[in-house]
Amino acid sequence: MTTHSDNKLAQDLNSGALSLALAEIAEDAARVILPFWRNGATVETKADDSPVTQADRAAEALILERLAAAYPGVQTVAEEAVAAEGAPDAAEGWFWLIDPLDGTKGFIRGGEAFTVNIALIHDGYPVAGVVTAPATATTWRADAPGGGALRRQFGDVQEGEAHAGAEWRPIRVRDRPQExxxxxxxxxxxxxxxxxxxxxxxxxxxxxxxxxxxxxxxxxxxxxxxxxxxxxxxxxxxxxxxxxxxxxxxxxxxxxxxxxxxxxxxxxxxxxxxx
Structure with a gap:
């Protein structure tokens, strides 16, 4: 059965509004993470022996709250929720895949290569996705279907503002070089x-x-x-x-x-x- 939320997802996906909304959510999650970076964040060990910090949990809470407000009723599969409650038996149709802080080990070491990840899956494949690197204030996103991929430096734009000061630039893979x-x-x-x-x-x-x-x-x-x-x-x-x-x-x-x-x-x- 198609729901109102499904219709809104499809409409926003095709217009590009969903991609932009995900970018703003990921960038606001980055701002939640940064105060913990290189600041002695408490580290715990999950059941699979991987580390988790306060930053992971705070970022995931923000992402889940914002997605639920924008697109209520859409299933979410998020790393820290799965670690705490177990993975759902299945996910079909539309669902979110969320990693609030990918590269936690490097984050703990003080490295820069950690990211916020939000993807929308439909019928088994990603149809929208945003990756934000908090340490370098960089976001990459898939635009509306057929619109290519884009990148921006979001800099010091503050949470709650329109994020309008950062310009999106198209990116493209290169032809394979000889080496x-x-x-x-x-x-x-x-x-x-x-x-x-x-x-x-x-x-x-x-x-x-x-x-x-x-x-x-x-x-x-x-x-x-x-x-x-x-x-x-x-x-x-x-x-x-x-x-x-x-x-x-x-x-x-x-x-x-x-x-x-x-x-x-x-x-x-x-x-x-x-x-």
Whole structure:
């Protein structure tokens, strides 16, 4: 059954209003996170041995509140809620995938490569997504369908203002150069990184945290991000939306487009690629 909220989602998605709204929510979540950065945030350990901080929880609370107000009744699958309450049995139709602070380990170390991620899934694939890097005040978003991908520096715009001072600029993947450059997770060994990079036609590689990898490929600065270890769907959905809007691809191990709503919301191996 189609609901009023479903109709509003579809309308706002096609007009670009949804993409802009998600960007503002993600940027306001970034402002919630920044006071905790390099400021001795309390770190706890979740059941899967991954870390969580006050910043993760505060950002997720803001995102969930704002999404519920704008689009009531749409299912949410958010990292910290799943950690506390368990994953839902299934998600179908329209649903949100939310990672309020991707790259928590790097955040705790004081690094800059952590991100806020919000994606809208419809019938198994991301149709909208926003990634914000709080440390550099940068946001990437997939525009309305067919509108490409965009990036802006939102700088010192204050929460609650219209965010009108920052200009959106189009981004696009680059054609693969003769010597491709890969991005890899810091969790892999140098030997595994070199093997993965070579497998996807890249002679050089660099380690980077979080979903920032998708956005750097979308900007045309890198060429591939192969991943062999497991990830959660909220780690990849927003980045996939941005990269695909910029002309890239994210493929599962079987060569098909990476899909969402899988059991326990877990991904298998995949590769994100530019041109």
């Amino acid at each position: 491709g450059l890969a991005l890899l997770s810091h969790s892999v060994t140098d030997e595994e990184a070199a093997r993965l990079a070579a497998r996807h036609g890249c002679t050089r590689w660099q380690g980077t945290d979080s979903s920032l990898k998708f956005c750097l490929i979308a900007e045309g600065r890198f060429d591939a991000y192969p991943r062999s270890g497991p990830t959660s769907e909220w780690d990849t959905a927003a980045g996939q939306a941005v990269l695909e809007a910029a002309g890239g691809r994210v493929l599962a191990d079987d060569g098909q487009r990476l899909a969402y709503g899988k059991p326990r919301f877990l991904n298998g191996p995949f590769v994100a690629m530019g041109g």
